[in-house]
Amino acid sequence: PEYAHPYEVLAPETELVTVSPKGGATIVDPISIQLFKDDAYCVEAKEFAAILYVGGFGPSTYESVREFYDAGLIVATVCHGSIALANVKLDDGSYLIVGEKITGFSNDEVASYNTNFDEIPVPFHLEDALEKSSGGNYEQAAAPWEPKVIVSSTKKLITGENPASAKPLAVELLKLIKASA
Template identity: 50%
Template sequence: MPRPNILLVLSSAPEGWYLPELAHPYQVLSPHCDIAIASPKGGATTLDKISVELFKDDEYCMEFANTKEKLWMETPKLESFVGRAKEFTAIFVVGGFGPMFDLVNDADSIKLIREFYESDRIVFAVCHGAAALLNVKVADGSLLIAGERVTGFSNGEEVAFGVTTMPFHLQDALDKASGGLYEKADKAWDPKVIVSSDKKLATGQNPASAKPLAEELLKMINKGT
């Protein structure tokens, strides 16, 4: 039986992507799935150095950072996957600050996410990766996440982290686009995963949510959802 194909999406912005939000989904999914990793511009992407420092005690993250560099330094362009959603089981958008600057408005990313959704594939996003969902519209012109419970990096976590350069507050944007249905964990930095009840859509709040979000994706794949 063929292995499921998963498309992981990284930002091409210099603000980069966050180590555990790629490493832990890769850890969970790669033993069971074939994984392609793409970015808007293709080629090399930026691993957030702060995330490497903050997760230096995470054994798998360090192993991943030290041995898997080719995965994020030789990425194909997102546009090369347009029209190919049916070759895949799911699309998974990795977080980090970068998606707030490019994926949120990237035409190929928006087109791909819509294509995956309308092809009855699974759409996942973690942390700031949820910014990639904000401007995706479905066939009737409504936003993909309208009326959906969603999560992503919270305002409180932004403040605690000392982030001052974001173009907008992700929590506020997700809350508006979903129609007031943004949710967060009771405590900052705790994992929070929300799986849609009627769409193949799921989001994770923060770095701690990356692994459980990937585990939810694997469950959905194994159930044949």
Template identity: 40%
Template sequence: MSSKKNVLIVLTSHDQMGNTGKPTGWYLPEFAHPYYELEPHAELTIASPKGGKAPLDPSSVEAFKGDEMASKFLAEKKELWENTHMLVKFLGKADQFDAIFYVGGHGPMFDLATDNTSIALAKEFYEKGKIVSAVCHGPAALVNVVLSNGEHLIHDQPVTGFTNDEEDAVQLSSVMPFMLETQMKANGGKFEKAGKPWESQVSVGRGGKLITGQNPASATPIGKEILIQLGVKA
């Protein structure tokens, strides 16, 4: 019997930046880096709201063309995001997994934040004692998750995500349906951030069952933290 853990990785299906006509999607290093941390220790299943091909943000390919790990992932792992499972298939199946992980990119702000299937799935995973994790804009998927006791998943928990300062810096605040940092605070999260924009920050709440990362720099560290909380690595 395999001793490997099972992790469900969720990508956005949304490919347009608001009404700008600019493409968006999931962000390359925020899938690539955690993938290479998790893959030796876990069976990884990839899903998205619509299934099929999940849109890769082309700006992330350009921004991280000098990143060896991202380039390797782009060259060798295309089938992972071109043939995703439909998210709805996994409702009621949290027991088959040890963790769920939401990849960032601006796409999740537009679909996963309000996707009823995703919200139900994150609730189910947490209430079954599984790890719920997300990086950068991925925590948008967790903002509206309300537990059976009526409390937000992030309520009174240390959490992080793409900050207002970082959103302002990339000049996309006006395009966003909401500001992630602002909304995480509004729904009770104890928002944490790195000392400076673009530095790494990983926050752990709910006794290790809620793990969030701030930005692309947090992609490798969150992969490592998920393994620690899974008991795979010290």
């Protein structure tokens, strides 16, 4: 649902581009980057209104988050996709999400899977990482698996806690995209 529900809300009213890194680092020849960076098919953050990271345990692309954020565009995450925000730092060395209310898959939700934390294929607990990076501003729904969506005061950062949050997050994202058009 983390991808399907936002797709259902956004596709009728926006143009979507879907990408997946398939995990691992992408190796790109630096010379090729220089030679082809101005080609029409090369993509830059400024060509979009927002970026949405959906659930999953794959590696995140901190550079993309920074590029969108620095361009004043909307960064949205849902469920485990919030891992993309955990270690992003600004030029002054502070975390991008410090002082921001933030959410993502909670420790209680992981525990309700009856799964030992050591078995999860991420090197840290998402809630703990977000709590640290945000300066103690992690929030979760009143009960596990209930939807929880947080829109930042700047309207440029939206986070959803779990799969149940995907559709309400997409509704908020669409409102912000339309407002910024």
